Amino acid sequence: MRFTARTLLLALSLLFSPDVALAAPADIVETYHNQLIQAVDETHGQSDEVRFKRLAPAMDAAFDFESMIKTIAGSYWQKASPDAREGLLRAFRRISIATYADQFGGMTDGAFDVKGTRDGPRGLKLVDSQLKTASESVKMTYVVRDKGGAWQIIDVLLKGGISELAVRASEYSNILKSGGVEGLTSTLNDQAVSLLKTN
Numbered sequence: 506m507r508f509t510a511r512t513l514l515l516a517l518s519l520l521f522s523p524d525v526a527l528a529a530p531a532d533i534v535e536t537y538h539n540q541l542i543q544a545v546d547e548t549h550g551q552s553d554e555v556r557f558k559r560l561a562p563a564m565d566a567a568f569d570f571e572s573m574i575k576t577i578a579g580s581y582w583q584k585a586s587p588d589a590r591e592g593l594l595r596a597f598r599r600i601s602i603a604t605y606a607d608q609f610g611g612m613t614d615g616a617f618d619v620k621g622t623r624d625g626p627r628g629l630k631l632v633d634s635q636l637k638t639a640s641e642s643v644k645m646t647y648v649v650r651d652k653g654g655a656w657q658i659i660d661v662l663l664k665g666g667i668s669e670l671a672v673r674a675s676e677y678s679n680i681l682k683s684g685g686v687e688g689l690t691s692t693l694n695d696q697a698v699s700l701l702k703t704n
Contacts, residue, residue: 528656529622534658535617541609542617544563549613556606557602557701564601569652570597577670581689589686596693597693607700614638616637617634618635619632632649646662647662
């Protein structure tokens with residue numbers, strides 16, 4: 506009987522521990538912010554390639570890259586083969602992380618502030634945040650969804666509502682029309698290589 510009681514207590518402690526419970530949307534964004542700042546601080550003065558490798562685990566955990574590229578590619582994704590989809594997903598992940606590695610490379614004094622969480626459409630959550638540096642203040646809203654029991658970012662709204670996902674969909678539209686999924690994959694890989702060679 507003593508063994509059973511101890512087993513029950515252990516199970517309950519695991520069930521309600523912070524690591525096992527579903528973290529709130531704001532917590533996911535806060536964790537990502539902290540890891541981003543740490544990665545930028547630790548790679549200050551180093552190459553974008555080094556920063557890319559340092560940022561990758563944090564962005565893999567925070568962003569649902571598959572849902573993002575499926576939304577962007579639309580019907581082209583649906584018609585593509587599994588191998589073509591996998592190639593495009595890898596390329597989209599790569600250019601996404603490379604872009605952040607390049608954009609945040611020169612930041613030395615930035616700080617994020619999570620303002621709060623709002624309900625969005627279709628079960629989505631909107632996490633309002635602000636990035637402050639010595640020279641600017643940028644408002645951003647993270648769009649997050651519950652995927653398999655974990656909240657992940659699927660879009661970032663800048664300056665009050667400019668969807669990063671919509672901007673990319675517009676940029677990629679002509680490439681998809683002319684070269685399909687394979688053409689976009691090649692373009693994104695080339696762009697990532699170019700970005701990571703800048704420093």
